[in-house]
Amino acid sequence: MSALPQTFIDWFNGQGWDIHPHQSDMFDRKDAAALVLIAPTGGGKTLAGFLPTLVELADGAHKGLHTIYVSPLKALAADIRRNLTRPVQEMDLPIRIEDRTGDTSYTQKRRQRVDPPHILLTTPESLSLLTSYEDAPRMFAGVSRIIVDEIHALSESKRGDQLMLAISRLQAMAPNLRRVGLSATVDDPDAIGRELAPSCTACDIIHADPGPAPNISMLVTDTPPPWAGGGAKYAIPAVLEQVKKHKTTLIFHNTRAQAEIFFHNLWLENTDDLPIGIHHGSLSRDQREAVETAMTQGALRAVVCTGSLDLGIDWGDVDLVIQVGAPKNVKRLVQRIGRANHRYNAPSKAMLVPANRFEVIECQAAIDAALAGDLDETRKNSGPRDVLCQHILIRACAGPFDENDLLAEIRSVGAYADLTRAEFDDCLDFVATGGYALRAYDKWQRLMRRPDGQWQLRDPRSAARIRMNIGTIQDTDTLKVRMRGAGKPLGEVEEGFASTLTAGDTFLIGGKIVRYQGIRDLVVEVTKSASQTPKVATFNGTKFATSTQLSDRILSMFAMGEWPDLPAHTADWLALQSEVSKLPERDRILVETFPHDSRHYTCVYGFAGRNAQQTLGLILSQRMEQAGLDPLGFVSTDYATLLWGLEPVTDPHALLRPDGLRDGLDEWLAGNMVMKRTFRTAANIAMLTERNSPGNRKSGKQVTFSSDILYDTLLRYDPDHLMMRITRVEAMQGLVDFSRIEDMLTRTGGAIDHVALDRLPPLAAPLLLEVGKIPVLGSGRDRLEAEKAAELMQKAGVKTQ
Amino acid sequence: MTTHIFTFCETELTALPSGGLWIAADQTLIVSDLHLCKSERFARKGRALLPPYETRDTLTRLDQDLTDLAPARVICLGDSFDDVEAIEHMGDAEKLWLARMQAGREWIWIAGNHDAGPVELGGEYVAETRVGNLTFRHIAEETTEAGEVSGHYHPKHAITGAPRPCFVYDDRRLIMPAYGTYTGGIPATKDPIRPLFDQRAFAVVTGRLCLAVPL
Known part of the structure; x- marks a missing residue:
């Protein structure tokens, strides 16, 4: 020593x-x-x-x-x-x-x-x-x-x-x-x-010594949380009370949009003018730094924030962490709790604020799991090949290389230790020639082999393009937002959101309500607004799935029949669900059908985990399409799959029959949005498509086209191309083996409880707000478009055939 | 697959799901912005190596429209090729394919900003042309006589879901969607497309169904 x-x-x-x-x-x-x-x-x-x-x-x-x-x-x-x-x-x-x-x-x-x-x-x-x-x-x-x-x-x-x-x-x-x-x-x-x-x-x-057990509780409020919704506005007076009682409070949210709304509502009720700031990844660097500095100086009593503060920035005297919305994942909860009492050997203090009644149950399950030290396991695809393709290009930028040396280096990485020569050659071939069945690029290879056998960039200028696109984080295109006439940007919004705005629309950013004026030089120009009801800016909302072990705890909680540990309002709500419908049970499938907002909904509770429920959504939407029920979309959580369409499901037994599950499914899957979204990410990482290129923003949008087109083209002409194989592997990670769905349906063998209701049942309400909805691209959408078009033409006073 | 029939400057036109435009009275098919050989140009410029199948895909769709309609005349409304050099690098099979499609009919190439130069392929090469009371050019002029048909802008429009390529027209002019496989688009409701049209204008969205909506 x-x-x-x-x-x-x-x-x-x-x-x-x-x-x-x-x-x-x-x-x-x-x-x-x-x-x-x-x-x-x-x-x-x-x-x-x-x-x-x-x-x-x-x-x-x-x-x-x-x-x-x-x-x-x-x-x-x-x-x-x-x-x-x-x-x-x-x-x-x-x-x-x-x-x-x-x-x-x-x-x-x-x-x-x-x-x-x-x-x-x-x-x-x-x-x-x-x-x-x-x-x-x-x-x-x-x-x-x-x-x-x-x-x-x-x-x-x-x-x-x-x-x-x-x-x-x-x-x-x-x-x-x-x-x-x-x-x-x-x-x-x-x-x-x-x-x-x-x-x-x-x-x-x-x-290291893990330190004393944290002190976690649910924040109990006088007003019960709503049946559905994600804003937790009801809890604001109680949250302000807690902020007053503590030195410094961090108020975590799962998404940036939720943080913005909460911050806005918080200030409407902050009559004592407590100094409270906001911090998330879409705010400008200046704004984030101002909050960080104020925080280090102890000038703020609370900060409304997102995952951007999950990790260990040392901000001294935080003595309370409030998590708004169910934490969805125990590990994340434990890390957030750790932000309170950033001193060794003092217990951290945390409070959970459920945004709706279902989240009360989720929060309780998460608290139990965190106290039991029951952390979720992380599952991940080992050695992703899109990242490998990018790595080969980065290596090529640094100068000529020998493929054997590079392979040896790559295999020294744990995740790539088992990479075969053939798999490596595939990636190298893709990077060098495009790797297409049609060898079209002999003249214009991206990498070429020199007489000494080493590989180098054909065109050294392409190094600049490659460097601009390094990284695996998939940002959606964003535009900066700036006050008209003032220099500093307020933050960023997604381009897709900006394109829905027309002059005069209002939205929230950095806790301010602003009025949209127009887009100039790719900057969204806004002015101050006195409006009280802003639209909501969308940020790339991260999909949070509840871990499977939490859903197991929830199912056990349902089975109890009475719920002394839960707040009375939530216990009443569960009682209401069992009265108007049923509570889901182990080894049975609960199907609720109901009309809502001029659509027909079907909710299938399988408690099979998100991947299995997602796969089930794909299978059921295909069967609905075949049955002429015109499905429009579905969304899956760990507990349930919610599908909606233009026609009602009347026979769930037929929909859930275990035989013939795979008929026509490959084709359905290939055309599905799940695959296209996965392809988009893989194509970006492997640098088949470029997120950034010199001057592409100036020359206008008609030069760029969606990666969906590349996917469709490869599907038709080169379905076994490396990018398609990567896409299938990656998409399958978010799905499960069909055999597991067959097992589930066979095991429950007809143990299907169908409840047809005339309105939204209590337990299904929160599902309507889930992010990660998958549109079904079938005849339902055609019908919807045709109806909408006819309606618009009629309004415009035009006769249509 | 359904088409949409509408009247523009006293001429009956058919919007095709493919993005082509059919004038039945003159047995004329118009397609715009084919952008053939785009992947080849990308590769040549040291950009990504895109799937090299878009020329084949575009020609397959064009061939299908020709089979269905048997037009006496075809007008390619400019930007038929992604650049002039791309024509030299076009594969022999594709050149032959194009020649076969041209056989037995009048074929007019309109000059575009991407392919502003004579085309060494069969057919006539012009800056603009007239059929009946319609004028065909690549880029819409700021002020125009009634009956202008152009391309260039790749308009797109969404009715309820994702935006799709569309035709846009009012009483005086019509802008066509891009026909080529590797083409993006800009919203018809935004600059620079929207200001070219009157208050009262329409979009005909292409795809499995051709649907008309007020813009």
Whole structure:
């Protein structure tokens, strides 16, 4: 064991701190090739990660880059820079620390490549971009450590796969690179270790003391929550009471739109003028920074926020976390709770605010699970090939490469350890020639093989295009919003939303109601508005699915028959559901049919998990189409599938018969929106389509066309193309084996309870608000369009045949 | 598949689900903005390697319309090719296919902004042409006599669901949807399309059904 230098011991003593056991463990094992620390929020995780770096740099002997720190959030990089600068200055260490994210200025970025700091704080995308430059080997030659913060969050998505591929490149340029991962509490720490460590290398895992159990409760209000709805407006007086009682409160929401509405309503009732801010990813950088600064200075009593504050930015004195809306996922709840009392060894305090009555049940199930330490498992496709295609292009930007060297590097990444030669060749062929059955691009290959066998970009200018499109995050196109005449943008809205606005329409952004004036130079111009009833801006709403284990707890709760643990209003509501209809039971299928808003709805409760319910939705919509019921769409949750169409379902037994499930299903599935949406993402990541290209916004929209067209074309002429195979694999992740649906239908064998109602039943009401609706593109839509067209023509006074 | 028959400047026109326009009285088929060989141009310019099947797909649809209607005259309303160089790189099979479709009928290429140059393929190459009381050119002129038919803007319109390519017309002019497979579009209700039309204008949305709605 190497001892901590005296300077550091003195500094710790000067702070009145003891070194935590996990911090000294991390220091002792600093030479490990891969090391993961699992610690709760506030456990001094960052310092534990950086301590070896600071010690190794203390003598000033190291030249150039020593440690790269990667975090999923730009804001986190800036925050860590502030936190690290303090000990470095106080101990007078000769260490230069800089951050580099999408927000860093062009000159700063250029200088960093020529003269890198000792510690570089960055994001996965910026790191991939750095590896794509020809001078990357010079910049990274001396790198000794890479620290991946919040690795649990990254490992849930393709950003994690891309990061690990980038690290494999770093390792090739800096063979002695050591890898460190910092993670919140997860269900399977070994899985994180396998992702971080080079394949065939064991990963040490250090567990910090998890700290005392959190204090979680449901916020009980005088007014009961509504039957349906997501705004939680009813709870605002109670939330304001809690804000008054605490020093600083974080009020989390599941979506940006919900946060905006809640913030707006909160201010209408904030008669004491408590300083309350708003923070989410669609606000401008200036606005976010202003809130962050006010927060650090303790000037705010509360912040209404979204996932943008999920991760460990250290904001001092938060003593209460309020979660509005059911948390849908226990792990996320636990992480959010950890934001309160950001000090080790003090219990965190959290309150859940259900937005409607069904969420009361979900919230109760989540509280039980969080207290039992029952975390959801993360399931993910291993080694996604669209990310691999992008990685090959990034590698090509940095200069000529040997395919065997690259394959060896890729296989060193845990998720790609089992990649076959044929799978790799497929991706390389796609990147180089397009990989089409029709070999059309011999003359215009993207990559070409040189006489020495190495691969390089045919046209070196394409490197700029590739660099512009690095990343796996799928942003929908957004437009900046600006007050007319004022310089600074207020934030962003989705282009699709902007296109629905006409002059005079109002909407909410950054808690302000604004009036739409027009779009100029791709900026939405607005003016102040005194309207009280704004339209709602849509942001790319993340789909939150309840984890399967929560739905199991809910089914058990239903079976109890009486509910002393639930607030009286919710118990009454469940009683009402069992009176007018039924409560769903295990091993039976409940089908409710009812008219609502001039559509016929069918709700099928299978409690089979979202993937199975989604698959069921595809099967049932196909059968409805065949039966001439003109289905229009469906939406699935973990509990139920809700379908709607122009004709009522009268015989659910026939709809749910277990035989002939697969008849015509392949064709139906191929034409479905689920596939097209999946294809769009894969095509973007594999860079078949470009999100950004030089000047494409200026030249107007007619040059771009939807990826749906490419999907339809490939389906017709080249159905086995790599992109189609990737799409099928990825789409199937969101679905389940049809055999499981057959099993479910066979097992329940006719145990179907059909309840036909004349209005919306209590339990189905919240489903109407679910996001992630899948349109059914069939004869129902044609009929609807024809009827609408006739109606519009009649209104215009035109006779139609 | 249903068509939509409407009257424009005293001429009876049929909007086809494919995006083509049929003048029964003159046995004339008009198609606009085919953008043939777009994927080839993308690749040549160092952009993405798109599925190289759109020329085949566009020609298949055109061939189907020719089989169904047997027109005496075909007018391609400009931007038939994604650029002039693309014509050189067009495959022999596709050139032959085009020649076969041209056989036995009058074929007029109107110059577009993408393909402003003579076409080394059969047919006549002109800046604009007239049939009956209609004038055909690629880009709508700011002020025009009644009866102008043009393309260029790739108009789209949504009735209840997703936007689809559409015809737009008022008493004086008509703008056609893009026929080519790899073509996007701009909303007919927005700049620069909407200001070209009177207050009272109509869209005929194409697709499985051709449906007319007020714009």
